[in-house]
Amino acid sequence: MTATFPTRALRALALVVAAGAAGLALADDDENKRMNINHPEYRSECGSCHIAFPPALLGTGSWRAMMAGLDKHFGSDASLDAETSAVITKFLVANAARRDTSGSDGRPQLRISDTPWFRKEHRDGHDGITPGIFRSEAVKSAANCAACHRNAAEGDYSERDIRIPRNGARS
Amino acid sequence: MKRHTLWILLAGTAVLAGGVARAAETPADFLARYQNEARQSAPGFSASAERGEKFFTTTHGGEWSCSTCHTKNPAARGKHANTGKAIEPMAPAANPERLASTRSVEKWFGRNCKDVLGRVCTPAEKADVVAWLMNSPR
Structure with a gap:
């Protein structure tokens, strides 16, 4: 029981990091950097x-x-x-x-x-x-x-x- | 002391009222203003929606009329002749943002009159156009 908690947390963290990296890669492909019109x-x-x-x-x-x-x-x-x-x-x-x-x-x-x-x-x-x-x-x-x-x-x-x-x- | 507080209250109310009055400009305000300006040089002037329509829908020596972009129906959406971007309707009945701010109205008359006429519009021309736009149903 005590051993599964950090494992689960680590797994969840890994998922979040992977999703974040995928998002960044996508943003890069989309060539939509620095398109600031927020004024x-x-x-x-x-x-x-x-x-x-x-x-x-x-x-x-x-x-x-x-x-x-x-x-x-x-x-x-x-x-x-x-x-x-x-x-x-x-x-x-x-x-x-x-x-x-x-x-x-x-x-x-x-x-x-x-x-x-x-x-x-x-x-x-x-x-x-x-x-x-x-x-x-x-x-x-x-x-x-x-x-x-x-x-x-x-x-x-x-x-x-x-x-x-x-x-x-x-x- | 009491009198002092009263003055502050009165002054505050006046400032608030002034702010509200400036924020809420109506189409009728613009009609009255341009009509009064026109009467400075032509005392008998009275705005005409009919003249306004003719002014709006005909060319004045250049390539464009007002209606080139705004269409001949003030309640309809227009389209910029160069860029193709949609332009919201001009009639206040169809678009409450029209004829609601001196800054905006003067800015657009200033720009667009130069594009269409190659000069600024006279107060009489502006009064006629405003009268026509106000007449337009939704």
Whole structure:
């Protein structure tokens, strides 16, 4: 009786450790590290016209340039008051990619879908991506992450949650 | 001493009331405000839902009208013309978050008027649009 207690406890502990390790391995496979969008002002101000993109997808130079040009933001006026802009810039820079996201001309890239990382991950044929899918009625634009990444609005880009709509079809 | 306490109570109540009044802005407040602003330059001005609808659903020299993204039905969900993201209905009857905060209303008029007209909207234009949105059924 006295001998079974520690054995059982050890067995339970081993199970917990194994489950934890499996969870970590899964998280690693899912490539969803550092997708922090947990900032109320960022989410409400920069999540109206498009979802709140993860700051980790662009470097600090790109985010600074983005925030300095909100009056001409991809063809729309997305101006913010100076105070809100400063608070959001701070959050973006603190959670930005460590890599630099400047283009070949040396200027910071502003479009996430122009970065080499994005282009590689979203190339035709990769993970079921069909040619023209980004321009289809169901997706419309590479900015529409949630068309395929079902939980993108929450910053979750886990591969198990990807559902690519059939080309041209409404999902 | 007693008088002092009374003053503190009164001041506290006033601050609370002020806070509540600011938090609870109604669509009618915006209509009244923009209409009054418009009357500064045109004393006989009266907001028109009909003009508001026309303003909202036609282009003004650019590629987009308001309805390009918001649809011609203020009670319906819209879709951003560039990103495809859903936009909740504009009519306060369909979406109680609309016309409820100066900060939000001014921010969006400021941005979207530049996108659609290439300039800020006049108080008269804003009053007309607000009148139309308020008229829309659920």
